[in-house]
Amino acid sequence: MIEVKNISKSFDGKTILHGVSATFYTGKTNLIIGQSGSGKTVLVKSLVGLLRPEEGEILYDGRDVMKMNQNQVKELRKEIGMLFQGSALFDSETVLGNVMFPLTMFTDMTPAEIKDRAQFCLERVNLKGADSKYPSEISGGMQKRVAIARAIALNPKYLFCDEPNSGLDPRTSILIDELLSDITHEYNITTIINTHDMNSVLGIGENIIFINKGYREWVGDMHEIYQTTNEALNDFVFANDLFQKVRAYVVSHEHR
Amino acid sequence: MVITDSLTTFGRYCLFISKVFSIPDRWKTFFKRTFFEITKLGVDSIPLVIVISLFIGAVITIQMQLNIVSPLVPSYSTGLATREIILLEFSNSILCLILAGKVGSNIASEIGTMRVTEQIDALDIMGINSANFLVLPKIVGFLIYMPVLVIFCIFTSFLGGVLISIFTGIIPLSRFIYGLQTMFSEWYVWYGLIKSLFFSFIITSVAAFYGYFVKGGALEVGKASTNAVVASSILILLLDVVLTKLLLQ
Numbered sequence: 001m002i003e004v005k006n007i008s009k010s011f012d013g014k015t016i017l018h019g020v021s022a023t024f025y026t027g028k029t030n031l032i033i034g035q036s037g038s039g040k041t042v043l044v045k046s047l048v049g050l051l052r053p054e055e056g057e058i059l060y061d062g063r064d065v066m067k068m069n070q071n072q073v074k075e076l077r078k079e080i081g082m083l084f085q086g087s088a089l090f091d092s093e094t095v096l097g098n099v100m101f102p103l104t105m106f107t108d109m110t111p112a113e114i115k116d117r118a119q120f121c122l123e124r125v126n127l128k129g130a131d132s133k134y135p136s137e138i139s140g141g142m143q144k145r146v147a148i149a150r151a152i153a154l155n156p157k158y159l160f161c162d163e164p165n166s167g168l169d170p171r172t173s174i175l176i177d178e179l180l181s182d183i184t185h186e187y188n189i190t191t192i193i194n195t196h197d198m199n200s201v202l203g204i205g206e207n208i209i210f211i212n213k214g215y216r217e218w219v220g221d222m223h224e225i226y227q228t229t230n231e232a233l234n235d236f237v238f239a240n241d242l243f244q245k246v247r248a249y250v251v252s253h254e255h256r
Numbered sequence: 257m258v259i260t261d262s263l264t265t266f267g268r269y270c271l272f273i274s275k276v277f278s279i280p281d282r283w284k285t286f287f288k289r290t291f292f293e294i295t296k297l298g299v300d301s302i303p304l305v306i307v308i309s310l311f312i313g314a315v316i317t318i319q320m321q322l323n324i325v326s327p328l329v330p331s332y333s334t335g336l337a338t339r340e341i342i343l344l345e346f347s348n349s350i351l352c353l354i355l356a357g358k359v360g361s362n363i364a365s366e367i368g369t370m371r372v373t374e375q376i377d378a379l380d381i382m383g384i385n386s387a388n389f390l391v392l393p394k395i396v397g398f399l400i401y402m403p404v405l406v407i408f409c410i411f412t413s414f415l416g417g418v419l420i421s422i423f424t425g426i427i428p429l430s431r432f433i434y435g436l437q438t439m440f441s442e443w444y445v446w447y448g449l450i451k452s453l454f455f456s457f458i459i460t461s462v463a464a465f466y467g468y469f470v471k472g473g474a475l476e477v478g479k480a481s482t483n484a485v486v487a488s489s490i491l492i493l494l495l496d497v498v499l500t501k502l503l504l505q
Contacts, residue, residue: 088378106382
């Protein structure tokens with residue numbers, strides 16, 4: 001479980017996060033949603049330590065990151081997997097090389113064991129036969145799956161995903177969502193997904209945190225979101241006709 | 257304002273270098289990457305070094321022969337002057353200015369692209385010192401291979417002079433070779449090698465610095481690459497003056 005308590009972050013005198021508090025549960029898909037520029041990426045980057053908030057606490061199972069020294073942070077990072085928006089695969093490595101990379105750097109496994117583990121991870125994300133291809137030779141959806149395989153290679157306790165569906169077609173987005181959800185439950189990981197995608201929100205959002213203008217405005221799950229009276233959240237999630245109709249349908253069926 | 261900016265940049269460069277020169281997470285990976293960088297930055301530069309050295313060696317020989325026309329100057333002077341120019345300046349300073357363009361832009365654009373595509377963030381999040389992991393093998397690899405390139409450059413330039421002597425007859429070959437051997441000072445070779453080591457460090461570290469701190473997209477990577485070449489060229493020229501004063505006086 002990751003707890004965030006009253007964190008604030010500013011850039012050039014402009015406050016981006018205003019005392020945000022949130023809890024991200026183990027074994028659940030935790031979603032951070034909000035409009036562009038609302039501060040959700042800053043929140044995720046603060047959580048993983050790429051940015052340092054001016055105040056507040058970030059507790060990884062009770063361990064305060066803000067009070068850790070450099071070596072402790074380095075050790076903690078070995079428990080973290082991250083899926084970047086653009087996949088961030090290493091261009092110079094093959095698909096298999098990308099997944100083997102963290103294992104080579106942080107384990108004492110033999111080359112054969114490393115290869116076996118990497119191939120297992122690739123099979124887990126339903127990616128076979130692409131081992132020797134380079135990232136530029138595979139599709140965006142496949143790149144995302146390789147990135148997930150790399151992120152889970154070291155059996156992380158915490159998995160961060162920055163807009164995992166951006167640039168993907170709806171069908172592939174759903175597959176990636178299902179994969180993330182399955183992996184979260186299967187390995188009991190604390191998964192935090194930063195997303196704009198409403199299909200993800202309504203499909204896999206077990207714990208949803210809505211950030212608006214740097215404030216945490218709403219917390220709930222994918223069922224509670226249909227009932228929300230929060231104006232900003234309604235504007236954001238149910239902005240188009242389709243989602244308004246979906247909500248009307250779901251709400252009417254719940255009342256029956 | 258310019259002074260403040262320069263000092264700030266220099267401070268960031270020093271912090272970056274301190275991050276680069278830390279103990280690698282895995283020595284095995286470090287040696288593997290260093291070997292790879294020697295091949296990529298060093299061995300792959302040999303064709304360029306050969307072509308440039310061959311032609312510049314030939315051109316220097318022609319120019320020396322055409323300009324030293326006094327009956328008071330011995331005919332072997334062409335070879336001697338050509339040798340001194342190649343040993344003292346061309347095989348180190350000018351070669352490094354050329355390599356700043358090839359190797360420097362390669363490093364800046366490679367690391368810059370890794371920055372904008374979040375590959376460096378991925379390394380950081382894994383708990384890897386990205387500056388050390390990416391940059392140290394480049395600095396060490398190029399530093400190790402630089403003397404080889406300098407020696408290559410010296411001999412290929414001489415070969416250029418020899419070939420022009422043979423094929424144009426502008427100077428008798430025996431006179432040219434005699435000139436190359438006359439009053440030879442071994443220290444000039446060491447002087448060139450020492451200078452080239454400093455320059456190779458500038459080329460790799462400055463280019464890596466500009467690439468590492470790129471913000472934005474493809475346009476900024478291009479700008480960083482240009483800035484890296486300009487900055488390292490200026491630094492090479494400045495250091496050339498300082499090292500010449502220190503090593504030759």
